[in-house]
Amino acid sequence: MRRTLGLIDKAYEITPNCCVAFSGGTDSLVLFDIMYRHTQYRPAVVYCDDQMSYPETEQFVREVSGHYGAELIVTSGKLTPLEMWRRHGYAMLGKMAARVWAQNHKGLDFGYKLDVSTCCRKMKIEPARKELTRRGYELQFTGQRGNVDDRLRGMRSHMDGAIKYVKTDKIYICNALEGWTDTMISRYVRQNKLKLHPARERGAITIGCLYCGGGAQFTNSGFRVLREQRPEEWRKFIVDWKVGEIILSVKYDRPLHVIRRAIECLGGLKVLADVRPWIFDYLRENPLLGYEK
Numbered sequence: 001m002r003r004t005l006g007l008i009d010k011a012y013e014i015t016p017n018c019c020v021a022f023s024g025g026t027d028s029l030v031l032f033d034i035m036y037r038h039t040q041y042r043p044a045v046v047y048c049d050d051q052m053s054y055p056e057t058e059q060f061v062r063e064v065s066g067h068y069g070a071e072l073i074v075t076s077g078k079l080t081p082l083e084m085w086r087r088h089g090y091a092m093l094g095k096m097a098a099r100v101w102a103q104n105h106k107g108l109d110f111g112y113k114l115d116v117s118t119c120c121r122k123m124k125i126e127p128a129r130k131e132l133t134r135r136g137y138e139l140q141f142t143g144q145r146g147n148v149d150d151r152l153r154g155m156r157s158h159m160d161g162a163i164k165y166v167k168t169d170k171i172y173i174c175n176a177l178e179g180w181t182d183t184m185i186s187r188y189v190r191q192n193k194l195k196l197h198p199a200r201e202r203g204a205i206t207i208g209c210l211y212c213g214g215g216a217q218f219t220n221s222g223f224r225v226l227r228e229q230r231p232e233e234w235r236k237f238i239v240d241w242k243v244g245e246i247i248l249s250v251k252y253d254r255p256l257h258v259i260r261r262a263i264e265c266l267g268g269l270k271v272l273a274d275v276r277p278w279i280f281d282y283l284r285e286n287p288l289l290g291y292e293k
Helices: 002-014 026-038 057-068 081-088 095-104 116-134 151-160 182-191 222-229 231-240 243-252 256-265 269-275
Strands: 018-021 044-049 072-076 139-142 163-166 171-175
Touching: 002 026, 002 139, 002 163, 002 171, 018 026, 026 057, 026 139, 026 182, 044 057, 044 116, 057 072, 072 116, 081 116, 095 116, 116 139, 116 171, 222 231, 231 243, 231 269, 243 256, 243 269
Parallel strands: 018 044, 018 139, 044 072, 139 171
Antiparallel strands: 163 171
């Protein structure tokens, strides 16, 4: 806590024109509460509608912002999820793992690309930062926890530090919760009786994009949670948007045209979703490093 409060003070010394990013997730909720409970600062709050969040997320964000009396800024990207994936790459395997996959399949035509980083940037990060700089904000606080989140963020944290200036977006970023563990987050939530996102109460692993395949492994799969909790959204994702084809292509490491022929032989994507829905639950059986939690 002492280091977090020190980082917040240090960031405010750079510029008071700042806001805190709030996704509705637990990490950003903890940061939000710390700033309003333990400091004299009252930053505005920014929420980016990525068009892939739980339906109740924006309402939850508004309720929490109202509870603290914080100014709320809501923005969204221009691309639809399908436009994003088809143009830049599907969000599968995780940021670093997707890069490794791209390297291993370089020169091979699988009929699609994987790129988790670009999906995050185009659907959430970029729209929010553009709106903030347009409004004159110069610094953004986030709930990222560095190496505790994943290896890629840990590497960036080691290289750039908890406070950095992003030239591309012309804004400072402060990751004030850097180094916090899952236990520390859970303890803070429990001690301060914070109200969590409704989906967490129903068993959701994370409060991020409903359709994100980051990790998507047997031991920790958002796809399975989506199927069990929101079957209509899952069916749209798997059948209507035909992302089920991409999942099976990644899972069995076969080009899309091969997977499509196999799906046809088995009766079609709709039949598979009805009869064997669990085959779309995960991308790989072995846990990816950084996704053990």
